[in-house]
Structures are given as structure tokens and as C-alpha cells.
Amino acid sequence: MCNLTLLTEGGNDAGVDGIHISEVDDGEFAVTIFQGKYKVKDLRGVANFPENGVQKAVNTVATLFDPAKKIELNDRIAPRVEEIRSLVRDGYIPTVRVVFCNNGAKWNDQAQNWIDQSGFADDQVIWIHYNHDSIVDVLQRKKTVDDSVYLQGKAVIEDFNFRRVLVGKVAVTEIAEFFNRHSDLLLERNVRRYLGLHSNRVNSAIHETLVNKEKKGNFYFLNNGITMICKKFRHNALQGENYQLKLEGMQIINGGQTCKTIQQTLYPSQKQLFDESFENVYVLLHIYELSEDDQDFVRDITYATNSQNPVDLRDLRSNDEIQKQLEIGIKDLGFTYKRKREEGGGGSSVITSSIVAESVLAIWRKRPQQAKFRRKEHFGKLYNVIFNELNAAQALLATMIFRHVENERKRPSMANPPIFLPYASHYISMLVGRKLLADKNLQLSDIDHRNFKNIHDHFESKKSDYHLK
Known part of the structure; x- marks a missing residue:
């Protein structure tokens, strides 16, 4: 049964009749673009896929995946293209499949020249022809490898x-x-x-x-x-x-x-x-x-x-020296730091390594978009960015800020909270951290166990004002 949400055909559709966007997997996402042509008068199945259709598809790929290029699109496809461009802006890599569907033969040599001259990498953009013979082949063939x-x-x-x-x-x-x-x-x-x-x-x-x-x-x-x-x-x-x-x-x-x-x-x-x-x-x-x-x-x-349950990167990093030092330092400040995934043991005094990573990346490293959208990489590619030269006081303070902002998101204290509030926790947290440092006239490197209580008490007394501003 056809999924109507994938259809984009209409005026200003950039030559795209359907589009599917996969979920992000380890920094990569797949986009499948469909373009269909059907010969009504000639049902012999010998007509090539139109050359101009291939040329238009080449131009479409060059445009859709470049956030800097402007294009007028209909209401069906515009949100999907913006979703793609948003992922590209955040650093995710698209792999593209362009599927040409018709009731005839594959595109001709001139159309192939348009593809060859496009300059797209073969491992990033794949061009596929699909027709009635393809459908029969899928239904009938029984693949075996000896x-x-x-x-x-x-x-x-x-x-x-x-x-x-x-x-x-x-x-x-x-x-x-x-x-x-x-x-x-x-x-x-x-x-x-x-x-x-x-x-x-x-x-x-x-x-x-x-x-x-x-x-x-x-x-x-x-x-x-x-x-x-x-x-x-x-x-x-x-x-x-x-x-x-x-x-x-x-x-x-x-x-x-x-x-x-x-x-x-x-x-x-x-x-x-x-x-x-x-x-x-x-x-x-x-x-x-x-x-x-x-x-x-x-x-x-x-x-x-x-x-079967995979070993999470967080677990693999749990025995790193920096994680052990954070556990000791956070315990000395009156909290419990959990380096590994495990059941139970929640509460306001318990801090997990995953929430520390998310909070520090958003607030102190000033990367709120990566904190929100690239959680899989917090203990992978972004691990050193987050944890290098991070002490227990800095980790705790970031967590306290993020927790407060998240609580405001879930249970707003404002009578009429702004419409962006449900989406902005990481960015707001970064701004709160910036304001806190400015008020105390401190650099991040100045925060340690000696002044943690003073900074934490100041934040607790001002956190509502910070969030409102």
C-alpha cells in the first residue's frame, strides 16, 4: 500500500515524485528520490527513460543537498527538503539513491553522460532504473549462491x-x-x-x-x-x-x-x-x-x-582515567557519579556520565546542536571534546544548569511560555552558563572544587532570573 506522506508530485516539485529520508545512523543518513514516467500510447516497453528527466534529476541532487542554494518548492516537498538541509548543516553525511521508474527501457547514452559529468561520487549518489521487468524479476527470481x-x-x-x-x-x-x-x-x-x-x-x-x-x-x-x-x-x-x-x-x-x-x-x-x-x-x-x-x-x-545487547560506548569509556577521576571528585562534592549503565540508583544527588556529557557539550563547549542531535557520538567522536580538561566542579555545574532548564521545559513556570521553549533546552542552557560566568567574572578554567559551593549557591538563587532572561 502506498505511503502518501512520501509523495511530493505537483507544481514546483523539482522533478521529484516521491522522497524518503532514513533515520540518522552513526553520522550518515540515506535519501531515496523517486521520479516516475509512464507511456500511455506506447505500451511495447521499449521507450527509453526521458533524457530531460535524467538531466533534471542531476540538477535536483546538486540543489537539494546544498543548503546555500535557494529553490522554490511546493508545500509537500519543502518540509522534507528543509529536513535534509538541516541534517546537512549539522554535519551529517547524506547518501542518495535516485530511482527512475518507467514502463520502458533504461535511459540512453546522452542521459548517461549527464550522470557521468555530474561529478557526484559513486559511493554517495547511486542511479537506479526500475521498470516492469524489474518487478517481475524480484517476484520470480530465487537467488542462490554456490x-x-x-x-x-x-x-x-x-x-x-x-x-x-x-x-x-x-x-x-x-x-x-x-x-x-x-x-x-x-x-x-x-x-x-x-x-x-x-x-x-x-x-x-x-x-x-x-x-x-x-x-x-x-x-x-x-x-x-x-x-x-x-x-x-x-x-x-x-x-x-x-x-x-x-x-x-x-x-x-x-x-x-x-x-x-x-x-x-x-x-x-x-x-x-x-x-x-x-x-x-x-x-x-x-x-x-x-x-x-x-x-x-x-x-x-x-x-x-x-x-543482542550491544556494548555501549559509554560502558567502553567507563574505565578511562578521566571517568575515574570525575567519580572521585564528584563524590568529594557530595554527589554520586555513575560511569556505567545500570538499573536503579536515581535521585537528585546521582549524576550519570551521559547527562554530564550532554550538559558539558551544550554549555561549556558551546555546541548545543551536537549535544541534542549527536548523542551517539558523545562517547565516540566527541569524547575528547567533552571530557578533556574537565573537572568535577565544572561537570556538576553544567549538569545543574541543564537540569533546571529541562525542568522548565517539562513544567514551565511562566504563564505563557514561548513556542520555541520545548525545542531550545540545550541552547538556553548555553546562554545561562554564559550569563553565570559573566556575573561571577570567571572563566571556565577558574571553576574548581574550591569555589564550587559559592558558584552553585549563586546559581540556585539566580536560576529563575537567568532562565527568564
Whole structure:
């Protein structure tokens, strides 16, 4: 059933008939633009997608994703474009798919020239043709991948609950070659497509490990591995190790991001093998041999292997020296600092590391937009920005300011609060912090445990006035 909120067709639609914007994932978001053409008089299905339609789409992409360019748009598409531009202004990276739909053939060579001359990066803007044949192909085709994989060293192979299981290790070069041969056919049962190499934190870390001369030899220990299912696998059981496996109907259900990152690291832009040697770099491999009537079980495995509780970056940073020092310093000031996620233990005297990060980034680091919209990166890319040279008194004071402003947002004391109040907590908090420092004639570096009580008491007596101003 069609989602009408995605449709944008009408006057001043910039040649866009539909648009979909994904959620932000690790600094990146996807935008899919649809343009449709339908031949009423010629139903032979041979007419090319109009050249001028392709040219218009090229111009549209160049305009929509540049916040500096002005464009007149109808009421259907204007809010969606402003949403895109707002994300771009905040530093998020868009990946764009332009889908041309018609009841005829693909665009002609001249139209392809418009695409080639656009200058858009191939990994950021993808051009797709979709027609009646595509629909039939999706409905009818049954994709299957049959291939062989060479395992290194010993492997565990056993029958378990009427199914066969294999655990072993495989060279990353073997995985890269797999994807060179079969591409995304191996990921049809995977829960998501590739999230990118440079904009995705986890994939960037995988890449950095692979190209690091000291670390890449330990890649097997540093990566969670790959989970694969197949209809059948065969090997020479007379061998004790180094099996050559023959697999039928293979699919990767977990570890797709690892596989694609390996491929793009070893074969950048589908060029020659990366300069460094990867002969002794391995990754863990699980293979489950499942029958045709195990489809429900396949779904269970896919869900389970992709939905277990992840380790939050906050937890990974919890044992850093700065976090331990903050815990001690905040305790000396009469509060409890929680470095790790855990249940219970709330109250006004309890301060979590996540609220400290959000408050400090908005108030003292003067980045309210990143405090609000980039919470996933507070203990990642923004960690050093937030916590470097931060002491307990500064952290506590920022938290007190932000808590007060948030309370005013939730339960306004003003009779007629301004309409922007529900959206402005982080920015207002920054202004309150600025006013507090000015009133006390202090720099941020002047705040420490010696004058914390005096500054805190002053804030408590003036906080309502600060917020009102």
C-alpha cells in the first residue's frame, strides 16, 4: 500500500515524485528520490527513460543537498527538503539513491553522460532504473549462491539437533574475493545493507585495524566474526585441517558490515589488491547447514545474532582515567557519579556520565546542536571534546544548569511560555552558563572544587532570573 506522506508530485516539485529520508545512523543518513514516467500510447516497453528527466534529476541532487542554494518548492516537498538541509548543516553525511521508474527501457547514452559529468561520487549518489521487468524479476527470481571457501587450520564440525555446525577461521582475502564474485547476493538474508566505510564508526574501526601493521595480525581476536547459513556444505573428512568447503545456497546473516569493509579495504574502488600483505589475517567463521523447512529457524537466528545487547560506548569509556577521576571528585562534592549503565540508583544527588556529557557539550563547549542531535557520538567522536580538561566542579555545574532548564521545559513556570521553549533546552542552557560566568567574572578554567559551593549557591538563587532572561 502506498505511503502518501512520501509523495511530493505537483507544481514546483523539482522533478521529484516521491522522497524518503532514513533515520540518522552513526553520522550518515540515506535519501531515496523517486521520479516516475509512464507511456500511455506506447505500451511495447521499449521507450527509453526521458533524457530531460535524467538531466533534471542531476540538477535536483546538486540543489537539494546544498543548503546555500535557494529553490522554490511546493508545500509537500519543502518540509522534507528543509529536513535534509538541516541534517546537512549539522554535519551529517547524506547518501542518495535516485530511482527512475518507467514502463520502458533504461535511459540512453546522452542521459548517461549527464550522470557521468555530474561529478557526484559513486559511493554517495547511486542511479537506479526500475521498470516492469524489474518487478517481475524480484517476484520470480530465487537467488542462490554456490561456491567454495578455503579454511585455515583446524575447524570444529559436528551434528547438533539434526543440523550441522562448523566453526573455523578464514583468510580475509578469501572473504574479499567472495564479495568480488557475488557482491550483495550474499547479503539477501542480512538485516541491513552496507552502512559505509568512513562515516560509520564501527566500519571505520574495522578498516583501521586491517591497515594497521601492528594490529591486523590480531584481527581474528578483535572482530566478532561472520555467521553464514547454507543448504549443504561438504568437505574431505579424511583431512585433519585446512578444509576446502563446498557450499550450496550460502547466505551471510550476521557480519555483513565486516565482509563489505574487508572487501573495500582490500579492493578500494574495485581496483587492485591493497598494497599491504593480508596473507596471515583471518576472521572467525560460523556456518550452519539448514534444510529448506528451517526458514522460521533462520529468521530466529538472524534476529538473535543481530539484536543482542550491544556494548555501549559509554560502558567502553567507563574505565578511562578521566571517568575515574570525575567519580572521585564528584563524590568529594557530595554527589554520586555513575560511569556505567545500570538499573536503579536515581535521585537528585546521582549524576550519570551521559547527562554530564550532554550538559558539558551544550554549555561549556558551546555546541548545543551536537549535544541534542549527536548523542551517539558523545562517547565516540566527541569524547575528547567533552571530557578533556574537565573537572568535577565544572561537570556538576553544567549538569545543574541543564537540569533546571529541562525542568522548565517539562513544567514551565511562566504563564505563557514561548513556542520555541520545548525545542531550545540545550541552547538556553548555553546562554545561562554564559550569563553565570559573566556575573561571577570567571572563566571556565577558574571553576574548581574550591569555589564550587559559592558558584552553585549563586546559581540556585539566580536560576529563575537567568532562565527568564
